[in-house]
Amino acid sequence: MGKLPNSTVTAEILEEDVRLTRYEICEACEISVQQLTEFIEEGLVDAGGRGPDEWQFHVTSLRRIRFAKSIRRDLGVNTAGAALALDLLDRIDALKQKLRQLEP
């Protein structure tokens, strides 16, 4: 594997309405299409309904997939468990936000 040069790069903010293709997701998260398919089947990420060639992913899928990979590897959790963990963490975040708004 070659070495990439040091450089200045301009970042592009991925806004809410940006959708990523399955190739972009697989590359960004370093997973295979098979693994991505498994994640979709378990409901961990949403592929937008249609067939594999037309899969579209919301930007939030990046974080969800990376998290699932990380806890699968480090904590021995299977995909279904990772999906549950993500849902619970989302719930915790929502509660934390509510708490902050209610604090005087």
Next chain:
Amino acid sequence: MKFKDYYRVMGLDRDATQSDIKRAYRTLARKYHPDVSVEADAEARFKEVGEAYAVLRDPEKRAAYDQLGAGFKSGQDFRPPPDWDQGFEFHRDFSGAGASEFSDFFESLFGHGARGFAGSGGRDFSLRGQDTHAKIVIDLEDAYHGRTRNFSLKHTDIGADGRPRVQVRNLKVRIPPGVCAGQHIRLARQGSVGVGKGEAGDLYLEVEFNPHPFYHLEGKDIYLDLPVAPWEAALGATIEVPTPKGAVKLKIPPNSQAGRRLRLKGRGLPGKDAGDMIAILKIVTPPASGDAGKAAYRAFAEAFEFSPRDSLRG
């Protein structure tokens, strides 16, 4: 270097069984895993626990470690005596943790530079490497004004010699104004190098903010706890309030209570749908020090018919 007491790290006795060790690891890994932990030093503790487990779970390494470390205490100065590992043969097994993440202590005993190390051709590595460049941590001011910052991305891969090596890449990243926490930024063609003449892929970084001493960010809105004196809240006042763009004058309406929210439109993170700043009033009272202070408070109390705990009665 300092001796590391792996048993202490994992909260185990020296006669712990393999099943005790595995159980301890699972519990501690869940507690300190950076993605789920709420502990302050989660990442450091997670690495420490992972390293301890890597040694104690492997009967060969554990036996060598027990023999070597019998007389040592955690933190004591330590150097492995020559030939300490005579008769031991360690197999290279780095599954579960990036080789680059082990401490100097571990490396001196079990690292690929140590003697008595039998390689297995480097086929069975499962390296953790890419996660270190999934997130970048920036300050709120960077998100507000946009800024060019230097970042080092660490990447572990297999070198030409078959051993893991850490590659560090330095990038100057221009962060556009208006990015909010949890958003991703895309750096075109900074991802994995393409094969042959293929173009490099894109690199995606998740944005996380350093905690700010007084601003709190939620989405694009900036929250500020705004301390005011009781007379400012009661009588109203025009006060100076900091914003990332500079201080502004804010009018506190009379008869304001604690918790009142004052919205400064458009003073949150900039962008297509710019956020607001929301100042939440916090009433702070001066200490009743000295005779004048106490007298002032007594006069204050006597000036009102006030029952603050009415809401608690029946």
